[in-house]
Amino acid sequence: MRLFTDEDQLIEGLCNSDPVSFRIIYRLHWKRLFDLACHIMQDEADAEDVVQDVFCSLWYRREQLQIRTALENYLVKAVKYTAFFYLKMQAARRNATLPEEAIPSPVNSTEESLFHKELEAMMNRLLGTLPFKTRRIFSLSRFQGLSYPEIANEMGVSVKTVEYHISKALRRLSARRGLF
CATH class of the missing domain: 1.10.1740.10 (RNA polymerase sigma factor, region 2, helix turn helix motif)
Incomplete structure (x- = not known):
């Protein structure tokens, strides 16, 4: 070492x-x-x-x-x-x-x-590796700020399904970065 x-x-x-x-x-x-x-x-x-x-x-x-x-x-x-x-x-x-002073x-x-551009490109590449439904649920949560019940209502699935897909997305994204 x-x-x-x-x-x-x-x-x-x-x-x-x-x-x-x-x-x-x-x-x-x-x-x-x-x-x-x-x-x-x-x-x-x-x-x-x-x-x-x-x-x-x-x-x-x-x-x-x-x-x-x-x-x-x-x-x-x-x-x-x-x-x-x-x-x-x-x-x-x-x-x-x-207020403007809250976000300089x-x-x-x-x-x-x-x-910023590279961060966006990296995130898009990582999201592109997810199955469509998982990617959609993750995007609704992280990028549109919807709560799990709101996502469940919009997608016509249970809150448990939303939790499963968010967990799946986070696990897959963590595995892709592979170093932590």
């Missing part, structure tokens, strides 16, 4: 698809990022989704990464951006606007724009 002496070696390992480097980065930063996401999202499940999305994106983009700052700063910025994106999506789903708009840098 290799010993990593500094952050540059971890980043280099990550860029070279080394799962050990990724796991070390994950274990070093997960708690702080989760706490930050909880503070922003005010919901542990949503915060976990945000942090998971950031780490999935980090792994899927590993070969193209160009981190020009401290890794922790990069990850904190990614969590903030992703959390604010989630909040915007939730607000849009509720057809209500939150991210700096429109090329790197953030690229991060």
